[in-house]
Amino acid sequence: MKKSLAVALLLAGAFGAVASAQADPRARFMAANCAYCHGPDGKSRGAIPSLVGLEEKYFIDQMKAFKDGSRPATVMQKHASGYTEAEYVVLAKYFASIK
Numbered sequence: 001m002k003k004s005l006a007v008a009l010l011l012a013g014a015f016g017a018v019a020s021a022q023a024d025p026r027a028r029f030m031a032a033n034c035a036y037c038h039g040p041d042g043k044s045r046g047a048i049p050s051l052v053g054l055e056e057k058y059f060i061d062q063m064k065a066f067k068d069g070s071r072p073a074t075v076m077q078k079h080a081s082g083y084t085e086a087e088y089v090v091l092a093k094y095f096a097s098i099k
Helices: 002-019 026-032 056-068 076-079 085-099
Strands: none
Touching: 026 085, 056 076, 056 085
16 A cells, blocks of 8 residues: 555656656647657767756756857758747746656
């Protein structure tokens, strides 16, 4: 009984963390734009970096750097320019919530 209760609480906590990170309905929709290069849910299977589990501040800082050109990239400047800073936060929370 104690073991099943512990498992239930653990699962509830995990689902709650993901649900709160994904509370913004735009998160999954916006993140889908990243999937072609960075893999489903940001889990890359190739040479392009994964986004899953990145710290929020790091993600946001990198997107800003792509947008202003201080971090050179082939296509990321165009992608980063398509989002607002508030949307960077939404995406950062989404990818940070995925384990």
